[in-house]
Amino acid sequence: MTNKKKKKESIVERKLVGKAALFVTILAIFTSLFHVWMNSASLMIAIKKNSIHLGLMLGLTFLMYPASKKSPKDRPSVLDWILCILGISIGMYIFFTYDSLVERSLIPNKCDYIFAVIAILLTLEAGRRTVGYILPILSICFILYAKFGYIFPGKLAHQGFSWSRILTRMYLTDAGIFGITLMVSASYVFMFILFGSFLSKTGTAKFFNDFALAFAGRLRGGPAQVAVMASGLMGTISGSSQANVATTGSFTIPLMKEVGYKPRFAGAVEAAASTGGILMPPIMGAASFMMASFLGIPYIKVMYAGIIPAIFYYFAIFTMVNFEAKKIGLKGMDKSQLPDIKKVIKNEGHLMIPIIIILILLIKGLTPLYAAFFGLIAVIITSMLRKSTRMNLKKFIEALEEGAKSAVPVATACGVVGFIVGVVSMTGLGQVVAYNIMQLSFGQLWLALTLVMIASIFLGMGLPASACYIITASIAAPALIKMGVEPLAAHFFAFYYGTLSAVVPPVALTSYTAAGIAGANPTEVAFSGFKLAFAGIMIPFMFVYSPILLMQNVVVWRLILAIVTGLLGIVSLGAAAENYFISSLRVYERILAFIAALLLVKPGIISDAIGIGLLILFVSLHYIRYKKAQETNVAL
Structure with a gap:
C-alpha cells in the first residue's frame, strides 16, 4: 500500500x-x-x-x-x-x-x-x-x-x-x-449541499445515470461516455467532485469494467468527469459563491460565465475518452442493454423540476439563498408526484443528517482559509506577490498566466478546490488584474485551476475516491485522471484571452468564432496528449497538433488562421499516412 x-x-x-x-x-x-x-x-x-x-x-x-x-x-x-x-x-x-x-x-x-x-x-x-x-x-x-x-x-x-x-x-x-469564506459556507454552500442531499434521496442520481445511459450508451466507449454525461448532469446539483464520484461512479465504474476498461482507466474517467461537477452551473462549487462575494457581483453572472468553460471541460474529457476507446478498440453498448429514454423521462423526468425552478429564480435575479430555500421546498413537493421517488419521514431525516455531515469538510476548510485571507489583508501580501509576478513575467501576460497556473496546481496538490481558489485569488489574481485581465476572468482562472486540484497528483482526492470504487491503485488512477483532464488545461488561457467566453461584452459572431476555435484547440491538444487520432501519431504529427492547439488559444485572425492551417496540415498528413498504410497492409 x-x-x-x-x-x-x-x-x-x-x-x-x-x-x-x-x-x-x-x-x-x-x-x-x-x-x-x-x-x-x-x-x-x-x-x-x-x-x-x-x-x-x-x-x-x-x-x-x-x-x-x-x-x-x-x-x-x-x-x-x-x-x-x-x-x-x-x-x-x-x-x-x-x-x-x-x-x-x-x-x-x-x-x-x-x-x-x-x-x-x-x-x-x-x-x-x-x-x-x-x-x-x-x-x-x-x-x-x-x-x-x-x-x-x-x-x-x-x-x-x-x-x-x-x-x-x-x-x-x-x-x-x-x-467572507465562512460566510459563504454558512449560507449559500450549506443550503445547496442540503439541497443536493434532498435530491439524492428522491433518486435523482439514478435518473441522471439512466438518462445518460439511454442517451450516450451507444457511443464509442459506451459506459465511459455515460460516466462523462452522468457526471456532468450530477454536477449541476452536487457542486462536489467527490460526491459526484460516489453517486455516479458506483454505477458507471462497474459498467466500464464489465465492457473491457481496465480498473485504472475506469476510475480515472469517473474522477476526471466528476471533477467538472465543480464547474457545472447552476450549482457550482463553493468557490463560485466565494468568487461572487469577492468580486461583489450577483451569483447569476458567475453562473453565466461558467457555462462555456464547463461545456469545454466536458468536451475535452469526451474527446480524450473517445481517443482512448478508439485506441483499445471499444465500441458502444447494444441497444438491448439500454433503457428507453422516453420511459426514463416519463417516470423520472419530474425530478428535474427543482433544478429548473432554481435556474428560473437565479435568472430572475433572486439571491442564491432564496433559490436554494425554494429549491428545497420544490424537491419535497415534486418527489410526491411518483411513488418511486416519494420522500417518507425516514428519507427526510436522512437528508437532513447527510446534508449537515457533508458540509463539515467544506466549513472547516473555509474556517482555516480565513486565517490566510486575514493575514493577506493585514500585511498587503497580495500586492507584494502581484508585483513580483509582474516582475518575473517581464510584463508578458502569457508568462504571468503560466506562473499563476503553476502556483495554483502546486497549491492544489494538497488543498481542497475552494481553499486553493481563495489563496490564489487573494495573492495571484491581483497581478493578472494589474496586467489588464478582466477581474472575472482573473478570478475564474484561479477558480478553474483550483478545481483541477481534485485530479492533480499526488494528492488527488477525487481520484482516490474513484480508485476505491474501481479496486485500482490510487496513484495510477490519479495520474491517468490527470492525463484525461489534460486536454482541458488550456481552457483558462482561452477565456483570459477571450473574455467573451465568460459571456463578457458578447458579440455573437465573435462568440461563435471563439467557441469554434476553442473546440478545435481542445481536439488538437487531446490528440497530442493521447498520442492518437485515427491511429497512433508520429512525432512530427504530435508536434503539429500541439502547436496548433497553442495558437488556437489566443484570439486573433492571424493566430486563428495559422492554428487552423496547422490543424488541417496535421489531419491531412495523418489521414494520408493512415490510408496509405491500410492500402499497403502495413502495421500502423
Whole structure:
C-alpha cells in the first residue's frame, strides 16, 4: 500500500454506533434545521451567523473524525467530547458577547483572548482531521508571517503585528475566521449541499445515470461516455467532485469494467468527469459563491460565465475518452442493454423540476439563498408526484443528517482559509506577490498566466478546490488584474485551476475516491485522471484571452468564432496528449497538433488562421499516412 493511500485512509469518518451515533444524528439534524431557519427567517448579523455555523461544524467534526489511526473508529474519545463542547462554545461565545464587544469599541478583555486562542487551535485541528495537514500548516505559516514579518527579506518584509492584534483580527472581527469564506459556507454552500442531499434521496442520481445511459450508451466507449454525461448532469446539483464520484461512479465504474476498461482507466474517467461537477452551473462549487462575494457581483453572472468553460471541460474529457476507446478498440453498448429514454423521462423526468425552478429564480435575479430555500421546498413537493421517488419521514431525516455531515469538510476548510485571507489583508501580501509576478513575467501576460497556473496546481496538490481558489485569488489574481485581465476572468482562472486540484497528483482526492470504487491503485488512477483532464488545461488561457467566453461584452459572431476555435484547440491538444487520432501519431504529427492547439488559444485572425492551417496540415498528413498504410497492409 502506498503512502498516499495511507494518507487518504487517515481522513475517514468514524462508523459510529450506539448513543454516540444517535447524538451525532440529532446534532446533524438540528444543524440542518437551524441553518434553514437562519438563512430564511432569521435577521442575524453575519458574524453571529458565521460563529454559530463554525461552532456546530466543529462539534460535528470532533465526533465524526478521529484524531489519528489509533483513535477509536466506532465512538468518540473523552478528548473528542471535550473538544466538541469547546468547539460549540467558541461559536456561542461570539454569539452572546459580540454586542458587548462592540460597546467596548472592539477592545478585547482577557476572556476574549482565551477564547480566541482556543478557537484558532480548534479550527486548525478540525482542518487537519477533515482535509489533512497541508492547509493547517500553510495557515500557521501565514500567521507566523503576520507576527514575524520583519525578519523576511526585501519587499516581503513588514513591521510585524502583536499577538493581541492577530488574535483580535482572527477571532473577534469578520476579517479572520468569521470572514467572507465562512460566510459563504454558512449560507449559500450549506443550503445547496442540503439541497443536493434532498435530491439524492428522491433518486435523482439514478435518473441522471439512466438518462445518460439511454442517451450516450451507444457511443464509442459506451459506459465511459455515460460516466462523462452522468457526471456532468450530477454536477449541476452536487457542486462536489467527490460526491459526484460516489453517486455516479458506483454505477458507471462497474459498467466500464464489465465492457473491457481496465480498473485504472475506469476510475480515472469517473474522477476526471466528476471533477467538472465543480464547474457545472447552476450549482457550482463553493468557490463560485466565494468568487461572487469577492468580486461583489450577483451569483447569476458567475453562473453565466461558467457555462462555456464547463461545456469545454466536458468536451475535452469526451474527446480524450473517445481517443482512448478508439485506441483499445471499444465500441458502444447494444441497444438491448439500454433503457428507453422516453420511459426514463416519463417516470423520472419530474425530478428535474427543482433544478429548473432554481435556474428560473437565479435568472430572475433572486439571491442564491432564496433559490436554494425554494429549491428545497420544490424537491419535497415534486418527489410526491411518483411513488418511486416519494420522500417518507425516514428519507427526510436522512437528508437532513447527510446534508449537515457533508458540509463539515467544506466549513472547516473555509474556517482555516480565513486565517490566510486575514493575514493577506493585514500585511498587503497580495500586492507584494502581484508585483513580483509582474516582475518575473517581464510584463508578458502569457508568462504571468503560466506562473499563476503553476502556483495554483502546486497549491492544489494538497488543498481542497475552494481553499486553493481563495489563496490564489487573494495573492495571484491581483497581478493578472494589474496586467489588464478582466477581474472575472482573473478570478475564474484561479477558480478553474483550483478545481483541477481534485485530479492533480499526488494528492488527488477525487481520484482516490474513484480508485476505491474501481479496486485500482490510487496513484495510477490519479495520474491517468490527470492525463484525461489534460486536454482541458488550456481552457483558462482561452477565456483570459477571450473574455467573451465568460459571456463578457458578447458579440455573437465573435462568440461563435471563439467557441469554434476553442473546440478545435481542445481536439488538437487531446490528440497530442493521447498520442492518437485515427491511429497512433508520429512525432512530427504530435508536434503539429500541439502547436496548433497553442495558437488556437489566443484570439486573433492571424493566430486563428495559422492554428487552423496547422490543424488541417496535421489531419491531412495523418489521414494520408493512415490510408496509405491500410492500402499497403502495413502495421500502423
